[in-house]
Amino acid sequence: MTAVVPSAVAQAAKALAEAARSSTPCPPVRDLFAADDVAAAYAVQRINIEQRLAAGLRVVGRKIGLTSPAVQRQLGVDRPDFGALLSDMAVADGGTVPAGRLLQPKVEAEVALVLGADLPHAQSTVADVIRAVDFALPALEIVDSRVTDWDISLVDTIADNASSGLFVLGGAPMPLSAVDLRGVRMTMTRAGERVSEGNGTDCLDGPLNAAVWLASTLAAMGDPLRAGDIVLTGALGPMAVAAPGDTFEARISGLGSVRVGFAAAEQGDPR
Numbered sequence: 001m002t003a004v005v006p007s008a009v010a011q012a013a014k015a016l017a018e019a020a021r022s023s024t025p026c027p028p029v030r031d032l033f034a035a036d037d038v039a040a041a042y043a044v045q046r047i048n049i050e051q052r053l054a055a056g057l058r059v060v061g062r063k064i065g066l067t068s069p070a071v072q073r074q075l076g077v078d079r080p081d082f083g084a085l086l087s088d089m090a091v092a093d094g095g096t097v098p099a100g101r102l103l104q105p106k107v108e109a110e111v112a113l114v115l116g117a118d119l120p121h122a123q124s125t126v127a128d129v130i131r132a133v134d135f136a137l138p139a140l141e142i143v144d145s146r147v148t149d150w151d152i153s154l155v156d157t158i159a160d161n162a163s164s165g166l167f168v169l170g171g172a173p174m175p176l177s178a179v180d181l182r183g184v185r186m187t188m189t190r191a192g193e194r195v196s197e198g199n200g201t202d203c204l205d206g207p208l209n210a211a212v213w214l215a216s217t218l219a220a221m222g223d224p225l226r227a228g229d230i231v232l233t234g235a236l237g238p239m240a241v242a243a244p245g246d247t248f249e250a251r252i253s254g255l256g257s258v259r260v261g262f263a264a265a266e267q268g269d270p271r
Contacts, residue, residue: 008032009040012159013047019146025103026146029160030153041158049084049161060230061085063141064214065162066154067204067234077154080204082214083162085230091142091168091260097242099263102144102165105242107260108235109188109196109250111181111207112139112169119215119225129211132225135173136181138255140188140248141232142166143239167232170258179254182206186236188250195248198237207233 012029019026033040053059066072066080091097097105116134144165147156157163181200188196204210210233218224225231242248244265251257 006040006043009043009047012040012044016044016146016160017048017051019103023100023103025148028147028151028153028156030155033155035153035155037155038158041155044159045083045161049086052086057086057088059084060087060090060228061232062214062218062225062229063162063164063167063232064204064210064234065143065157067210068202075152075154075157080210080213080234081154081158081162082217083158083164085164085167085232089164089166091166093168093171094259094261095168096261096263097142097166099244099265102142104145104150105165105262106143106239107188107190107242107248108141108143108239109186109198109237109252109258110139110141110235111184111200111203111233111252111255112137112167113207113211113231113233114173115225115227115229115231117227120219121224122216122220124212124215124219126208126212129208129215130176132215132227133176133211135175136179136255137173138170138250138252138258139232140168140250140258140260141235142168142242142260167230168258168260169230170256172256174255181208183253184236184255185253186250188237188240188248190240190242190246190248195240196237196250198235200236202236203234210234 117132142165247261249259
């Protein structure tokens with residue numbers, strides 16, 4: 001028997017999916033349900049993820065958003081959110097994002113964790129996460145919004161898969177025993193000019209804390225993190241707007257560097 005999807009949730013999912021398909025951002029979806037209805041927003045997210053899985057994609061991990069206290073204050077929230085990473089979101093280190101692939105891209109530097117064991121407990125600890133992590137990598141998350149002009153609230157970004165776009169992983173895995181993630185320093189440049197900097201404490205007072213929150217939240221929802229999952233733990237500093245022709249590189253102390261470029265705009269493409 002097919003579950004009945006409330007009309008507001010179905011309407012929001014359809015609007016966001018059409019925005020992605022047509023490359024035309026849509027108005028915010030927050031007016032379709034209560035401003036604090038996080039459950040409805042995650043229901044919207046699940047509908048569109050399930051549609052993409054039905055088309056042959058697979059979930060390869062999760063991303064954590066809203067880990068910065070400043071961003072939480074801006075949106076009036078006191079907790080992070082999460083989205084799914086799908087197999088078609090990965091870009092090779094040093095690769096190029098095709099013109100028109102995203103609507104309104106921005107880039108942020110993060111620590112990525114790759115799991116070697118499941119995290120099934122609804123009350124996970126830092127020790128649980130450390131035991132489960134196989135290695136860490138420097139990462140770039142290329143966030144995007146299907147909502148016009150990034151006019152988002154908490155429920156807008158959750159519904160929109162936590163404003164996910166693409167991600168880039170560095171290629172030199174590092175065991176956690178070799179790096180203090182809370183103490184890392186990050187610098188991100190665009191065409192060689194510094195556009196963002198920060199450190200491990202800017203991500204929920206440490207990337208491992210962010211991973212604990214995610215592991216506990218997903219396990220409580222019955223969808224725990226599994227061995228092999230990639231976890232993008234959250235931004236280490238401010239995001240930067242990406243334009244056609246831009247190149248970005250992030251350097252994270254103890255983890256190395258990661259790079260990505262954006263192809264020049266196609267003729268007739270205003271972006």
